[in-house]
Amino acid sequence: MTTTFNETQLSKRRLLLGATAGVATSVFPAWRRALAADQYGLIVIGGGTAGMPAAIFAAERGTRVLVIDKAPILGGTLDRSNGQIAAAGTVFQDAKGIKDTPDAHYADNMRINRNTADPVLTRLFVDNAGDSVNWLAKNGYRVMDDHPTTGGGHEPFSQPRYMWGAEEGVSIFKAMEPLLLKGVEAGRIDVLTSTGAADLIQDSTGAVLGVMTENDEGKLQDHFGQNVLISSGGFAANPRMFQDMHGVPLTRDIAYPYSQGQGILLGQSAGGYVRGQDKFATLFGGLLIDNNYPSPFEAYFSGNPERRPPREIYVNVHGDRFVREDYPGLDYREQALGRQPGLRMWIIADHEMMTTSKPFVGGWTVDQMMEGFETHSMFFKADSIDALGVKAGVNPQRLRQSVDQFNEAIDSGAPDPFGRVHRPSKIAKGPFYAVTMTGWTVVSSAGLTVDGRLRVMRPDGTPVHNLYAAGEVLGAGVTSGKAFTNGSLVTPAITFGRLLGQKLLDFRV
Numbered sequence: 264m265t266t267t268f269n270e271t272q273l274s275k276r277r278l279l280l281g282a283t284a285g286v287a288t289s290v291f292p293a294w295r296r297a298l299a300a301d302q303y304g305l306i307v308i309g310g311g312t313a314g315m316p317a318a319i320f321a322a323e324r325g326t327r328v329l330v331i332d333k334a335p336i337l338g339g340t341l342d343r344s345n346g347q348i349a350a351a352g353t354v355f356q357d358a359k360g361i362k363d364t365p366d367a368h369y370a371d372n373m374r375i376n377r378n379t380a381d382p383v384l385t386r387l388f389v390d391n392a393g394d395s396v397n398w399l400a401k402n403g404y405r406v407m408d409d410h411p412t413t414g415g416g417h418e419p420f421s422q423p424r425y426m427w428g429a430e431e432g433v434s435i436f437k438a439m440e441p442l443l444l445k446g447v448e449a450g451r452i453d454v455l456t457s458t459g460a461a462d463l464i465q466d467s468t469g470a471v472l473g474v475m476t477e478n479d480e481g482k483l484q485d486h487f488g489q490n491v492l493i494s495s496g497g498f499a500a501n502p503r504m505f506q507d508m509h510g511v512p513l514t515r516d517i518a519y520p521y522s523q524g525q526g527i528l529l530g531q532s533a534g535g536y537v538r539g540q541d542k543f544a545t546l547f548g549g550l551l552i553d554n555n556y557p558s559p560f561e562a563y564f565s566g567n568p569e570r571r572p573p574r575e576i577y578v579n580v581h582g583d584r585f586v587r588e589d590y591p592g593l594d595y596r597e598q599a600l601g602r603q604p605g606l607r608m609w610i611i612a613d614h615e616m617m618t619t620s621k622p623f624v625g626g627w628t629v630d631q632m633m634e635g636f637e638t639h640s641m642f643f644k645a646d647s648i649d650a651l652g653v654k655a656g657v658n659p660q661r662l663r664q665s666v667d668q669f670n671e672a673i674d675s676g677a678p679d680p681f682g683r684v685h686r687p688s689k690i691a692k693g694p695f696y697a698v699t700m701t702g703w704t705v706v707s708s709a710g711l712t713v714d715g716r717l718r719v720m721r722p723d724g725t726p727v728h729n730l731y732a733a734g735e736v737l738g739a740g741v742t743s744g745k746a747f748t749n750g751s752l753v754t755p756a757i758t759f760g761r762l763l764g765q766k767l768l769d770f771r772v
């Protein structure tokens with residue numbers, strides 16, 4: 264390889280390696296330069312949802328690409344993502360005669376997330392999402408027969424533009440994988456798996472010149488590139504970082520295990536900064552196996568009042584109700600739960616409700632529910648409301664007050680204190696029951712700050728030269744806002760990766 268870099272101009276940091284990787288130096292020794300691999304047009308850190316299209320399009324333009332992935336396989340979160348995507352102007356809409364525009368998509372997104380997403384990046388996403396989906400379609404991607412649709416649980420779009428394939432995220436991976444392999448066969452894409460980016464190589468001006476990697480055997484290697492893309496995903500598998508960034512616990516164990524936030528640390532170490540810590544949004548509760556966060560899921564919570572009008576009340580750890588339980592909008596209920604300590608709520612019912620209603624634990628029978636009160640650590644049963652509060656870890660006096668207020672309003676015909684409409688019966692006759700439900704998420708919402716060309720930015724508003732970021736490393740909040748906006752993570756990840764490889768990056772081929 265050829266390089267004109269003077270070793271004394273290069274700075275190295277060791278933020279991401281453990282103590283065992285003690286060979287690192289603060290300069291760039293000659294032996295490492297000799298071992299450094301080729302000069303690439305693009306080095307992609309993380310060959311997942313955003314990294315794969317970036318590599319594919321860059322290689323199609325004739326440059327050489329190196330894809331580094333800490334996991335033993337490529338694809339990242341697509342192995343488990345629902346792969347629900349959204350775009351205007353797709354072949355799938357055309358086939359059904361649906362007229363749609365990026366403007367309408369933009370307006371819907373900002374309405375759904377209450378203008379909490381980044382307007383510049385949302386615009387970049389919606390203006391180019393149709394081309395991304397059409398590219399996938401050209402390469403064999405298909406959506407379900409009844410798609411596109413307006414929604415799937417969260418606030419709906421005004422137009423049918425929401426869709427996913429039969430194998431969810433894997434359907435997207437299967438469309439991209441052959442294209443990436445084509446680049447490998449053509450000698451344009453090199454792939455290093457089980458290899459993590461450990462450091463960014465910068466010159467004395469801070470411009471990024473390459474990446475130092477470390478493989479699973481601890482071997483360090485330097486790689487030089489004209490452009491470096493951080494597409495290593497978020498930190499939704501890193502409980503400590505999640506708590507630090509968002510101030511709430513990471514409750515559910517569901518994200519891709521390599522979503523450790525290392526790309527964010529890399530970007531920060533090169534001069535970038537993080538935004539979006541306040542954009543955390545929770546999903547509306549689920550039954551965890553236990554309180555050892557992050558915990559696997561036991562079952563979903565059937566909290567949608569349109570499918571199952573609730574008879575129970577929901578309280579927080581203080582014993583206070585905090586939401587109108589039958590409010591039709593999921594986003595409103597999610598936001599309310601997101602404000603409760605520990606993202607926890609307790610579903611409170613009496614014996615009649617518990618034994619005669621459709622269970623609120625998704626897919627469970629009444630018998631399973633009743634067994635849960637004998638066996639499950641998140642289920643509680645007592646003969647009085649006060650005893651129930653003590654057992655469940657909820658303030659007993661306030662819980663009793665909440666139940667009394669709910670009952671008294673029904674008795675007197677007064678409006679419910681939270682405006683609830685559906686309240687066919689009181690919480691009247693024991694035994695009484697509580698089940699802990701916990702808010703959860705699949706993504707992390709904060710991430711590296713970039714400009715409209717996806718360049719990693721410094722706090723002073725200047726870019727870190729040659730360094731780009733795409734995907735969840737930007738923080739889910741930039742395109743989804745403080746909400747779950749339909750398809751607003753996978754679609755922009757693919758789109759931003761594609762745009763970088765196809766046109767935003769310059770290569771001196």
Ligand SMILES: Cc1cc2nc3c(=O)[nH]c(=O)nc-3n(C[C@H](O)[C@H](O)[C@H](O)COP(=O)(O)OP(=O)(O)OC[C@H]3O[C@@H](n4cnc5c(N)ncnc54)[C@H](O)[C@@H]3O)c2cc1C
Binds near residue numbers: 525736
């Ligand atoms: C269960 C689940 C369901 C979801 N459903 C949807 C949905 O329906 N719609 C939607 O829009 N979003 C959804 N999401 C979110 C969405 O899938 C992700 O935000 C998106 O796939 C992330 O793409 P990415 O390219 O940023 O990261 P990934 O696809 O995770 O790729 C990152 C890659 O970087 C690698 N990596 C990590 N650290 C390093 C390192 N130091 N060096 C080298 N490589 C590294 C990882 O191994 C990985 O391969 C879901 C997420 C989950 C977990």
